[in-house]
Amino acid sequence: MSHELPEHPDWLWRTPDPKRAYDVVIVGAGGHGLATAYYLARDHGITDVAVLERGWLAGGNMARNTTIIRSNYLCDASAAIYEHALKLWETLPEELEYDFLFSQRGVLNLAHTLQDVREGIRRVHANRLGGIDAQWLDPDEVRAFCPIVNTSPEVRYPVLGATLQPRAGIAKHDHVAWALARKADAYGIDLIQGCEVTGFVRDGERVVGVETTRGRIGAGRVALAAAGHTSTLADLLGLRLPLQSHPLQALVSELLEPVHPTVVMSNHVHVYVSQAHKGELVMGAGIDSYNGYGQRGSFHQIEHQMAAALELFPIFARAHVLRTWGGIVDVTPDASPIIGSTPIENLYLNCGWGTGGFKATPASGRVYADTIATGTPHPLAAPFALERFTTGALIDEHGAAAVAH
């Protein structure tokens, strides 16, 4: 039995050695870093760019999230940036010439208490006023839309209704990263993996480069896109940020027949569930309460999330957990991201996306690229400036963002 191995398919991007200097150095080749590189080239013609990645491309939270895409946030600033992302998601597969299985199957946010109902209806009205598709469903309509949800009044926390965003959905996260990487590479941007930033080169108050495990790299501007490790980078500059890094866990079942037509999120019993294209059920939970950088969390979080899933979906009782994992999410005091400049000249910040960064990927990259290129905040990014923690103009999404943080 001897078969010739098939030809290895063409690589989607080059593996260049770092140059001595770049106009822009992006730290972190996850979704946001890659999208930033892509939009720097597409929108601003800036292609003298390196994206440095200490591990492998899109191997951090981009590989670990539950791929939910939605824009049904309560606060205007949040809804605006996530809706911008959703509109970009709708055209990106064609633009990037890469099918990343974006499936607009809708998202249900279940209400289990009177407070949930009031919050949900309020959010539906707020979303509609902002031009975002949103509906309120009563329990019968929930059952019609997603027949496998247990809408019996007999359960501990009966389903009293749900918000529905029909344009929401899921996408295949790895393919998103690869699609962005391929296009960024085609613009001549260097994607450099296995290159950890270990320090910054300063000239007075300005950053002029980075020290890395592959030597010193000069930079006109340095743009952080390092999610849970942002604090460790900022510490190198003595810059203290309002971020706390927490483990966030998720799990998948074995492959099952298609049974789950949509995405279901429950803030109150605290689980979110969708079914990936291959057939595995994908479930996420809340963050572990403590700070952690270990990319693993505590088992009781998994137990709690499974209990919630089983109450909502009795049909899953015999499914097996195939794999659990954790990522590191950087959470801000108001559960909203930080995008923009810093007190250190030429250093830009994109962090604090907490549990919700994947859905924002294209908008995050686009407004960040614009902010870096022009030196002034993009209008959608302006409310998310670091200064809001001093001015008090917080974007308080705790409990308002249709998910508990």
Next chain:
Amino acid sequence: MLLIACPWCGERDEVEFHYGGQAHVAYPSDPEALSDAEWAQYLFVRDNPKGPFAERWSHAAGCRRWFNVVRHTVTHEILAVHPAGRPKPVIA
């Protein structure tokens, strides 16, 4: 899952405890004298180290008392446990 040694009750499972974030953050002695930026630092900014971290825990399902723990944020190894009010222990 963490196994945390409450100074009063002994080793208990993590689910009995409530997390309180960074320890040894003193309330400013004269808040009125702080600038907005200094107040923001006190209100919103905490250390976020990759390594040993001095943090507060409360034995919420037990004696309900607060105490301090030094825990490594990568390995989750608990390096010290001490009652609230004591100075931060020196970890070698």
